Amino acid sequence: AQSVTQPDIHITVSEGASLELRCNYSYGATPYLFWYVQSPGQGLQLLLKYFSGDTLVQGIKGFEAEFKRSQSSFNLRKPSVHWSDAAEYFCAVLTNAGNMLTFGGGTRLMVKP
Amino acid sequence: NAGVTQTPKFQVLKTGQSMTLQCAQDMNHNSMYWYRQDPGMGLRLIYYSASEGTTDKGEVPNGYNVSRLNKREFSLRLESAAPSQTSVYFCATRSAAEGYTFGSGTRLTVV
Numbered sequence: 001a002q003s004v005t006q007p008d009i010h011i012t013v014s015e016g017a018s019l020e021l022r023c024n025y026s027y028g029a030t031p032y033l034f035w036y037v038q039s040p041g042q043g044l045q046l047l048l049k050y051f052s053g054d055t056l057v058q059g060i061k062g063f064e065a066e067f068k069r070s071q072s073s074f075n076l077r078k079p080s081v082h083w084s085d086a087a088e089y090f091c092a093v094l095t096n097a098g099n100m101l102t103f104g105g106g107t108r109l110m111v112k113p
Numbered sequence: 114n115a116g117v118t119q120t121p122k123f124q125v126l127k128t129g130q131s132m133t134l135q136c137a138q139d140m141n142h143n144s145m146y147w148y149r150q151d152p153g154m155g156l157r158l159i160y161y162s163a164s165e166g167t168t169d170k171g172e173v174p175n176g177y178n179v180s181r182l183n184k185r186e187f188s189l190r191l192e193s194a195a196p197s198q199t200s201v202y203f204c205a206t207r208s209a210a211e212g213y214t215f216g217s218g219t220r221l222t223v224v
């Protein structure tokens with residue numbers, strides 16, 4: 001069965017520092033991968049997605065992610081974090097012919113001034 | 114454009130009570146989904162409807178029923194609420210071109 005693991009439940013970084021959020025997936029076929037962000041009390045907003053092609057994908061708000069098939073990973077990065085990036089981040093994989101989006105447990109990002 | 118609208122936004126139920134969570138979309142998407150979100154567990158799929166007139170179980174369907182009333186509306190019913198169903202519920206729609214669009218959620222507390 002497919003699964004998504006986000007090893008870090010909480011991460012705290014200083015404003016202006018770089019950020020990497022880890023995501024590992026387990027899925028037999030070629031995965032379609034996503035990163036979502038959720039601000040407190042809000043729904044989920046799509047940051048970026050990977051379907052095929054270039055393994056480094058660019059998203060909104062200055063985020064990027066790299067698909068590494070050999071490591072079954074899809075880590076999210078940002079070179080310089082802003083206080084407004086504080087939120088919860090979810091990695092997800094699309095399975096079951098596109099009918100099931102399986103989420104990781106989420107990583108809560110806190111940004112220190 | 115409203116996108117995906119969920120009602121109510123907040124609800125408190127007593128154990129054993131029933132209620133229906135409503136979801137309506139104006140995006141003309143065929144597929145609709147109900148997820149629940151619990152701390153540390155991400156979002157888990159309860160039920161989905163790939164098209165009008167069809168529904169299928171997801172990962173955690175026990176204790177829930179759904180109705181795809183028409184293309185726009187997909188409701189989730191709790192027949193006899195239990196404290197374990199305290200959660201935040203999200204409705205979502207999907208199209209091949211636009212991907213998933215999520216509603217803003219319904220926060221349900223069962224006491």
